[in-house]
Amino acid sequence: MKNIRVRFAPSPTGALHVGGARTALFNFLFAKKYGGRFILRVEDTDLDRNQEHFLTEQLTALKWLGLDWDEGMDKAGEYGPYRQSQRLDVYNQYAQKLLDSGKAYYCFLTDDELAHMKETSQKEGKPFRVKSPYRNWSQEEAKKKQNVKPVIRFKMPETAKNYVVDDVVRGRVEFPSDMIGDFVLIRSNGLPVYNFCCAVDDALMKISHIFRAEEHLPNTLRQLIIFEALGWASPVYGHLSLILSTDKKKLSKREGALSCLEYKEQGHLPSALNNFLALLGWNPKDNQEVFSFSELISKFSEKNLNPAGAVFDENKLKWINAQHIRSMDYKEFWKMLQPLLDRDKINLPFLNNESLKEKSFHSLKSSFSTLKEAVEVFRFLSYDYFKIDDSVKEIFEWSHTKNLIQLWKEELEKVKTEYISLEDFKNIQNSIKTKLNIKGALLFKPLRAVMIGQVEGLELKAIIELIPRETLIQRSNQLLSQMC
């Protein structure tokens, strides 16, 4: 394929949610796969709903996901500007062209009149299609009527015909042109309407392929009509399945849809979110589930996109995230975790020791599936954190607990090194085991309690070498004082 140019066209009316991210991802993958360009165009023609901070947030989210654009907003390119609010003269120019060729007209219909027309046709049981009384007015006639600001409407031809989209995802889709009436191109405030500026920009920016959500499928008809009227060839379309919430409805913020940055907040890796999102509506046909970002690019094919809606399953996302964490390099892991530790003021004793950093990551990585969970795991290993969980009360009832902790403390005091080695730990365990004649949970629950303040949780062998001896002794004292 040649001259592949795709775009992601967000409107800054909210956060970048997972559906938008997936659309951006597929466009990105398609561009990278075929050596094309990924363009970011901002569709900010809705003055009432646009907010600049949403735009900033969306760009941050896209960059976090690694979906950086080659051309567009804040990057150079020969088809700019890439913000629709800065291209109003362009839209006016093409609207004028349609006006001049008699394919569009000024319309003075008010909202009330429109509502009335709609009501009437509903009463008659007929589908409502706007057909304005002004559609045959000349531009000169319209100019004389200066008291009302007109909109510019497209003049639908009298005779209906079918428009065909050869959709990459859905195959051939046909729309009868009489399913719509004369639609608005330019609003009375002078700003263009989505279907118009989208078509104009896609043509002018030489967009070759458009992957977008299924909800845009019916819009394609209007865009096709605009392309035809302006004598342009239309791009190739692919309408992606919807992402649904658990109740099978379209995912929306209200129903629990989260923005990408919220997933970041929950401790998901961008590579994992991309991986998971890619599997919603696309599959590699070979049972592979876990993909690195570069594998996603090399294995992606628009032919393997599927048309059915997909439910967003947090469980699977979490599992994929766990897989990505496990395959991380330890340096990369600590780099990502550090800001989260700092935020919670968690001070880990072993972080100045490179080999302990490596060891701790590898021995503990299977006990968390998100960075946030990792924070909770490593919190137990910080100098000053020792919180005795309610569940520990269980072992306070046991007659041997106090002795056990005393013995543990004594054994620790015998050790001369800063940290307890795994071997020392095994010896201490066995010594306690023999002296008190206990094993299993009777041994491990109190030990875990005295080490991390909980009776269940981390593998003790994995953490013993990460907590300084002094800290362990302190914790023993704290637990003992709790018992009294």
Place this chain on the structure above:
RNA sequence: GUUCCCUUCGUCUAGCGGUUAGGACAUCACCCUUUCACGGUGAAGACACGGGUUCGAGUCCCGUAGGGAAUGCCA
């Protein structure tokens, strides 16, 4: 109402006329483990329904039902 889209285990999906309908998440069981996890093995679990076409249909066609979208001076 009209137009368009969608429909395989609870969930994501493979399947493109002949399969014991495959994989993954979740669930459950067992194994590993002196505890908890991790891991391993296994079990249970699906072709929305009804008609055709065909020797044969999850697969092709037509209906029905269910879900969704559009029908905006939102995108």
